Amino acid sequence: MxxxxxxxxxxxxxxxxxxxxxxxxxxxxxxxxxxxxxxxxxxxxxxxxxxxxxxxxxxxxxxxxxxxxxxxxxxxxxxxxxxxxxxxxxxxxxxxxxxxxxxxxxxxxxxxxTEKRLFRFTIQQLISEYFKDKQVDVKEGRITQDTVDVQKNYSNNLIQYLQDENLLSRLPRSYDGNIVAGFRRYLLEIKGFGKPHTYKHTVWLKSLFKHSLNEKRLRMNPIEKYPIGSDNTKIDTTHITVEQLSQLALFDFYDLARKGFIAEQTAKTCDLERDAFVFNCFSGMHHVDYKNKAFRVESYKGDLFLKGTRQKTQEEFMVKLLEPAQAIFTKYGGQIINLPIKSNQKRNATLKQIAVLVGIPVVLSTKIARKTFADIALNELLMDIQDVAVCLGLKNSRYLKHYARIREKRLAAKMRSWNDILKFA
Known part of the structure; x- marks a missing residue:
């Protein structure tokens, strides 16, 4: 025993x-x-x-x-x-x-x-204690489990790098800029990650040491002064146009099946995923909120409004459902539970296939749907920036730059002619 x-x-x-x-x-x-x-x-x-x-x-x-x-x-x-x-x-x-x-x-x-004696934590122990703290944050609603899961992937890659370089037994207090730089090179060259993804790893590594210092698991932060810069990439606001969205919404995948180009099951899969994608192009929801069905649809003076709370930020969002979104909602019996769902990975795989079949020269993903909504709201509907932020459930309108940018069409509609100004001078 x-x-x-x-x-x-x-x-x-x-x-x-x-x-x-x-x-x-x-x-x-x-x-x-x-x-x-x-x-x-x-x-x-x-x-x-x-x-x-x-x-x-x-x-x-x-x-x-x-x-x-x-x-x-x-x-x-x-x-x-x-x-x-x-x-x-x-x-x-x-x-x-x-x-x-x-x-x-x-x-x-x-x-x-009472700290009369102090532990000499290994890097694995620091990581273990860090995630115990993060689970408390999840329980108290300060962060989401999805955020923790992403950070665990960062930690796994760090441990793998340290193992490959025979650095795993090295005490955290002896870390320096060379280890951080080596980790960055490992992610870029060995793992083949892009600069933005690599940047997120190094930001997490610095936050791990900062948190460990705050919790007195370290006497000093050896990588505090090591600069990690920025990801040095232009913000990606890729979206599909109004014409492409209309083309996608009306596309008949079953016609391709009848003509023998794709299987019947493939047509069904594409039809379901197209509906989910188009619905989110008009709702602006994040994939997690859509997948968890963490929203409701309510009627207001003859219009349908979609409302919910973002899991990531706990910010409320609200948007009026335009005709294409209403048509999809009706197609599935006007019941949220009936709207088609898949995992993010499976959705993105199907969306790439859909883009090829429909002839849309964009690598479609769940993020593209949210960015398409932002672009339409900002540049086609000419909604105020703060209103668009509310629809997306953003904490602040300054985060809108990650979803859409102001285009010429908006400025052309917003800016008056000089001659018109003179008339009222």
Whole structure:
């Protein structure tokens, strides 16, 4: 049988020893005394006091059974969150100490918790602790799981690079610009990544070290001053034109099947994916929000409005559905659940095939649909920039530059003739 050692964390209420509090308790036996929350850890029957965790409350507020302060005020919520953080930190320290020590004494846990002694983290341990923190952020709604999953891919590529270069055993404190530059070359030359994707990897690497320093897992950040520049690429606002979108919306894939150019199943797949793509060209939704069906369709004065909250930013979005989008919605019974969905990878693979079949000289993707919406709203419908940002669920209109740019058509319609200005001068 395995002998699994456990550590128990206990929080408890300690009365204040201030003379004023002692006097109040002496004069009134029912006085709700003020006190502090303290902590102790126990391992195999051996205990040690961690001490005051710097949280003050009344005795009546402390619930020893739930190990929480009772109440719903913002201050109490912050206190309970602090208690949870202390418990998690102690448990992490205990887990890591068990790797290096056959027996972990409570006093050893205390030394590392109070930072009398410090860990010498490996890069893999830094990454592991980093993602434990990020899962807390996901749970509390600060970031999405998709963001964490992308960052895990960055970390996997970093570990692979360090393994290939026999650098995995090197302590993080000895990292320098050469390692960061080597990682960048590895991504560009060995992995074949583009500059933007490589840039995101190096940004994440720097954030890993910065976060580790903030959490006191490192005494200093050895790559803090290493410049990573920018991705040096022009913002890609590729979209399809109104003519191309109309051509795609009306294209009959089943006619190609009847003529023997493609299989019946291929026609069905393309028809479904075309509908999803065109719908998003008129809704502007991100693939994740569309796939999760995290939106609703409501009627307002005879028009249909699509509304939802972006998973990535938690920003609300809202857009009026124009006729082609309404037609697709009706085609699927006016039910959101019936709209066709696929994974992002499978959608993009089918969209490339569709572009060839329809004769559209653009490498179609889910991102192209969102950028097409932005271009139509900005340059065809001449909507205000802030309104377009609201439709896309952006936090700020300045992020709109990543989706569309102002074209001549908008300026031609917006800018009046000089002669017209003179008439009213």
């Amino acid at each position: 395995f002998n699994i050692t456990q550590m128990f964390v206990l929080f408890w209420f300690r009365k204040s020893q201030a003379k004023s509090e002692e006097l109040l308790r002496k004069n009134d036996p029912n006085y709700d005394t003020l006190g502090f929350i303290c902590c102790r850890v126990t391992i195999q029957g051996e205990s040690v006091e961690i001490g005051n965790v710097h949280i003050e409350c009344r005795k009546s507020q402390w619930d020893a059974n739930t190990q929480q302060i009772m109440g719903k005020s913002p201050e109490i919520k912050r206190h309970n969150k602090r208690l949870a953080e202390v418990k998690v930190k102690l448990e992490r320290i205990f887990d890591m100490l068990q790797i290096d020590y056959e027996h972990v004494a409570p006093s050893l846990v205390k030394d590392f918790f």
